[in-house]
Amino acid sequence: NAGVTQTPKFRVLKTGQSMTLLCAQDMNHEYMYWYRQDPGMGLRLIHYSVGEGTTAKGEVPDGYNVSRLKKQNFLLGLESAAPSQTSVYFCASSYGEQHTDTQYFGPGTRLTVL
Amino acid sequence: AQKITQTQPGMFVQEKEAVTLDCTYDTSDQSYGLFWYKQPSSGEMIFLIYQGSYDEQNATEGRYSLNFQKARKSANLVISASQLGDSAMYFCAMRERGGSYIPTFGRGTSLIVHP
Numbered sequence: 090n091a092g093v094t095q096t097p098k099f100r101v102l103k104t105g106q107s108m109t110l111l112c113a114q115d116m117n118h119e120y121m122y123w124y125r126q127d128p129g130m131g132l133r134l135i136h137y138s139v140g141e142g143t144t145a146k147g148e149v150p151d152g153y154n155v156s157r158l159k160k161q162n163f164l165l166g167l168e169s170a171a172p173s174q175t176s177v178y179f180c181a182s183s184y185g186e187q188h189t190d191t192q193y194f195g196p197g198t199r200l201t202v203l
Numbered sequence: 204a205q206k207i208t209q210t211q212p213g214m215f216v217q218e219k220e221a222v223t224l225d226c227t228y229d230t231s232d233q234s235y236g237l238f239w240y241k242q243p244s245s246g247e248m249i250f251l252i253y254q255g256s257y258d259e260q261n262a263t264e265g266r267y268s269l270n271f272q273k274a275r276k277s278a279n280l281v282i283s284a285s286q287l288g289d290s291a292m293y294f295c296a297m298r299e300r301g302g303s304y305i306p307t308f309g310r311g312t313s314l315i316v317h318p
Contacts, residue, residue, distance in 0.1 A: 122305075129212075131294060131310040147305070179248060186304040189236055189255060192296075194248035 091115050095180050095195035102170045102202045110165040110198050112180030120183045121163040122147075122192065123155060125176040132179065138163055139186065170202045205229070206302070207295050207309035214314050216285045223270070224280040224312045226295035232256075235299040237278040238306070239269065242292040251293075254278055285316045 093114045102108055112121065119140050124132040134147030138157040152174060154166045163182075167174060180195040208227045216222040228237065239251040254262045254269045262269040270279040282289055295309040 124308075129310060131207075132296075132308040134305065134307075137305060177246065181248075187236075187298075189253065190298070190304075191238065191250050191253060192306060193250070194240075197246050197248075199246075 093180055093182055093193050093195035095178075095198050097198060098196065099199050100201070102167075102200065104171060104202060106170050107166070107168050108170065108200075109167075110178055110180075110200075112163045112165070112182075112195055113161055114163075114180075114182040114193070115161060116182060116184075116193065117160070118182035118184050118193075119160075120186060120190070121157065122181045122183075123153070123163065123165045124179045124181065125149065125174075126179060126197075127176050135165065135178075170200075172202045174200065175202045176200060205309075206299075206307045207297055209293075209295055209309035209312050211312045212310075214312055216282075216314065216316055218287060218316055218318050219284055221281060221283045222285055222314065224282070224293050224295075224314065226278045226280065226309060228276050228278060228295075228297050230276070230297065230299045230301065232300045235297055237269070237271070238296040238298075239267070239278075239280045240294045240296065241289075242294065242311070243288075244291070248294075252280070282314075287316050287318060290314060290316045 122137040123135040136155040141160040178198045181192040183190040235256045237254045241249045292311045298304045
C-alpha cells in the first residue's frame with residue numbers, strides 16, 4: 090500500500106501561472122482533504138470531499154478549485170497563482186466522518202510563487 | 204475563536220526525560236475525538252494517538268500517552284523517556300459533530316530534545 094501520495098513534491102510558479110496538484114490514495118477512503126501549512130498557523134483546510142463527485146469549501150478556499158472525479162484522486166487547482174499561495178500543501182484522507190476516523194496524510198507539496 | 208489551542212510554541216527537554224505538550228479544546232458537543240500528530244523536519248504528518256470523548260481510560264501508544272481531562276477540556280500529550288528522534292512539531296486536532304466532524308488543528312508545538 091502506497092497510502093496517500095502527492096505530486097509534485099516541489100514546484101516554483103510565477104505570479105499568474107496555473108497548476109494542479111494531484112493527490113491519490115489507495116485505501117478506499119471516502120473522505121479526502123486539502124490543507125495548507127504556513128509557519129505558525131498550523132494546518133488550515135482549503136477544500137474537502139465526502140465522496141466521488143462531491144466537494145466542499147473549507148476555511149481558506151479562495152483562489153483554489155478542486156475536483157474529485159474518481160474516488161481515489163483529489164485534485165487541487167490554482168488558476169492564477171499569487172505569492173500569498175506560497176505554502177506547503179498537504180492532502181489527507183480518512184475512511185469516513187466519524188469522530189474516531191484517523192486522517193492519513195501525504196508527504197506534502199512545497200509550492201513557491203514568485 | 205480557536206477550537207484547538209496549543210499555548211507552547213516551543214519546548215525543550217533533556218533526553219530520557221518525560222515531557223508534556225499542552226492542548227486545550229473548545230466544543231459543546233458530547234461526541235468528539237482528539238488526535239495528536241508528529242511532524243519531523245522531513246515534513247510528513249505522522250498520526251500518534253487518539254482519544255474519544257467517551258473513553259474512560261487515557262489513551263496510550265508506546266511512549267505516548269494522552270492525559271485527557273474532560274472537565275477542563277484538555278488533552279495533553281505526554282512523551283515518556285524522550286529520544287533525540289522525538290524532536291519535531293506536534294499538532295493537536297479535534298473532530299466534533301458541530302464541525303461536521305471535519306478535523307481542525309492547533310498551531311503546533313515545536314519540541315527539541317537535547318542530548
